[in-house]
Amino acid sequence: DGKNLPKPSTAGKYLREVLHMVINKRLVTGMIPPDHVLRFRHPQQLEEELDLSIGESGISKAEVVKTMKHVIDYSVKTCSPFMRNQLYGGADEIGLAASWLTDALNTNQHTYEVAPLFILYERAVVKKVLTLLGWDAGDGITAPGGAMANMYALPLARYKFFPDVKEKGMAHLKSLTIFTSQDSHYFVWKAAHWLGLGTENIVEVKTDKGGRMIPSVLEEEIREAKRKGKRPFLVNATSGTTVLGAMDPLEPISEICQSHDLWLHVDGAWGGSLLMSEKRRHLLKGVEAADSFTWNPYKMLGVPIQCSFFLTRHQGLLLECNAASATYLFQKDKFYDVSYDTGDKSIQCGRKVDAFKFWLMWKAHGDRGFQNLVENIFHCARYIRERMSDREGFRLVNPEGNVEEHCPNICFWYIPSSLRGLEETPDWFSRLHKVAPELKRRMLTKGSLMVSYQPLPHKGLVNFFRLTLTSTPRLTHEHMDFILDEFDALGSDIQIS
Amino acid sequence: DGKNLPKPSTAGKYLREVLHMVINKRLVTGMIPPDHVLRFRHPQQLEEELDLSIGESGISKAEVVKTMKHVIDYSVKTCSPFMRNQLYGGADEIGLAASWLTDALNTNQHTYEVAPLFILYERAVVKKVLTLLGWDAGDGITAPGGAMANMYALPLARYKFFPDVKEKGMAHLKSLTIFTSQDSHYFVWKAAHWLGLGTENIVEVKTDKGGRMIPSVLEEEIREAKRKGKRPFLVNATSGTTVLGAMDPLEPISEICQSHDLWLHVDGAWGGSLLMSEKRRHLLKGVEAADSFTWNPYKMLGVPIQCSFFLTRHQGLLLECNAASATYLFQKDKFYDVSYDTGDKSIQCGRKVDAFKFWLMWKAHGDRGFQNLVENIFHCARYIRERMSDREGFRLVNPEGNVEEHCPNICFWYIPSSLRGLEETPDWFSRLHKVAPELKRRMLTKGSLMVSYQPLPHKGLVNFFRLTLTSTPRLTHEHMDFILDEFDALGSDIQIS
């Protein structure tokens, strides 16, 4: 009956093993990184190698430890400087320590009663971010990822304009229309579906060559929608688009929103971290007039996953909009100040403690520490773009783009020897389109590097690479040089028939 | 410039500190638990004691460590057997070790490319759960909490009946109606608002004394709604209600759903864990005919927060419904089998790795280990209910309820000496209503125990306590006796004027 349960005498043994492995396998950023970014196996191969079945009886401690080792061996090493595939990298060590601590304390962030300190740390971070945004009042909450954080904006804006939507639903609200750029994140499409707005009520606003929303086109689209009898209500601007890293011009956009009485949401999931740098903050100028904002400190700043914030300038609205006032959780006759029970602002019930690790990192590094991290990224971005401009085989997607004016996404084609110096006909481009998947295959098979690729059909661009820079581990010029050399080593002899 | 960044030589030091603290402070279940469940401070007191500000410069390692110690000291100890306030307890050590590992690996669960093993472990758990549910096909995904998992059911059901809702929204779908019991979780209200259905399109179905949905009333409400021109589309049944722990009778409910062509969602956030016990599984009989199911293994089973699943019997529907097919993430020209890229089934983009820790615990404990954990809970539930029936001062809310037929929620009033033996007039009840908040105040102030309370207005019940039993730490009769004695020590002399 007591079998398979931990004995007091040995309690802690699995935790010790994990610490040991994490250090031994050099998963902590700041250590010499692991040799491989990954050891690729096809899903079917791994399914054969792993014993995924679960039996009647349990397994021994040794087998549990073996499984954890296996997990490390075949997982992607986000702590490697050469894992440049996503908008996030490794976990900062202080952030990771804070995660381990909150995991061990195993509580939810809904009431002060069960999470007294975590509620206060969340409030403190929110307050600090509101200041960075230039808002003198407001409110905020963590959400499980940037897509969810962004989603908060839509019901909030809708509720502000049409408060009876809460009771009556969307049935009598025809054609509420959302404006978002062609280059914005796909969350808008998912959210429009879920929230009952419908994806056909999304207007995609054209972007300039660099991927920035064109304000005059936005204004024209709003007028056009009104002419068609639609009801514009929200503009989703992006500070740091997913692929090109573009920063939408928030100042003219916010003026347009004001003149048409629209809610301005700014998706700063990626580029929000530029707020940490005095030198780059101006790229978000106009955000002080926005209605809501999303930021993922887990991306550029290396806060461990998950860590995303939704913020709004309208104090009190989040609670009013989302409250269900469940009597079993948010009792009003509690003996402490229940305004600290933040759970009813959320669409979640239980909510993981995501803010404390960010608070602790920020406290430990200070404003200046984070600023240095961001500046180092741009230092490397500038360097690798310059190298690419003079190096054969690399072609920047946007060579005239000013690296100081967008996020550290380096977008480029790799042109193997066999395609160099040829006439750039449609056929040539369709062959170039096939280079990235083949190069990626080689990359994963060797496991030395990971960089993502994608086409951009609305700009007529065939598959190109998107290399993104983040703060953990700290990147150097040597890392950048290695990446360039590795592209040559992997790809220069690619032949596309 | 390099200041405040970890040096390779000392990397790992914060992680060592956390391990040390977690063990020293006995936060691992299986150890002798901490002396206090909490040291209560009012929010304003804590705000004064803590330095919540963030400065230009960072702080020293010693200060970081001091902060983490502080966090432990003033946090609620969910690992204590006397933290009986929520539907979750402490974290199982193997689960915690797995969390620490996934935190260190810091990746998202959206593509096979960045989470090869974690994708396979999630698939393996989902498959195992589908089998437990008696579904021969289906699909599933983790979600950040049970409320979010439940929310998935609504857009999915709506899409199944009205596939053009994705493009067209809710504007032409009038009065889509949801049926849910009076005792169901508040997520329905939040979701109905967000999803554009409107809370006035929720029909609250009456429950019996034990809190179970009454099937004949459900059927009558469906007919009534149709008579009124509404369009019923979904029934939300609950396996384990939040307060009373009631298990809705799924078999008759599923028959009603079939005969009216309604989607049946089962919210098993709490009671889903009864599937782990051969003896109790019959309480979910009928689930094999449900369309979707939610389960929070983080509640009764001690899987670390967060860990919730949404499952559906309709294979392929989740992807079809939720896909946005972003070309930057879900490229179709990848060289591995992209059907393993599960991200597009989700409303999230990045998604934390929540399934692996559950898989590892299940593998380690085996089916039998989990069954034992569940049976031990019921053993203690039976014991404490029996003690309460013969002990002065305790009155069960539902004394004739059969503990074998619902979840381990023990609901009772504590009657202080001053209220015993008096005539039970309306005034007596309004005094009894005030006992729980006062007793709770004393409880938190002393910090020896935490049990939640709430009224149940729709059943005419004044504030009563809800004591819930979970698997981590392992509970014993001695713990139950301590809880009873502690209620007397804290509450028997309460006077309500």
Ligand SMILES: Cc1ncc(COP(=O)(O)O)c(C=O)c1O
């Ligand atoms: C029956 C029921 N459903 C759903 C939920 C929500 O789960 P979560 O808190 O994980 O969002 C709860 C939470 O207590 C619950 O009791």
Ligand SMILES: Cc1ncc(COP(=O)(O)O)c(C=O)c1O
């Ligand atoms: C601009 C932008 N917004 C939102 C998101 C979604 O964030 P998450 O993956 O945390 O949900 C992303 C993710 O890459 C993004 O690039």
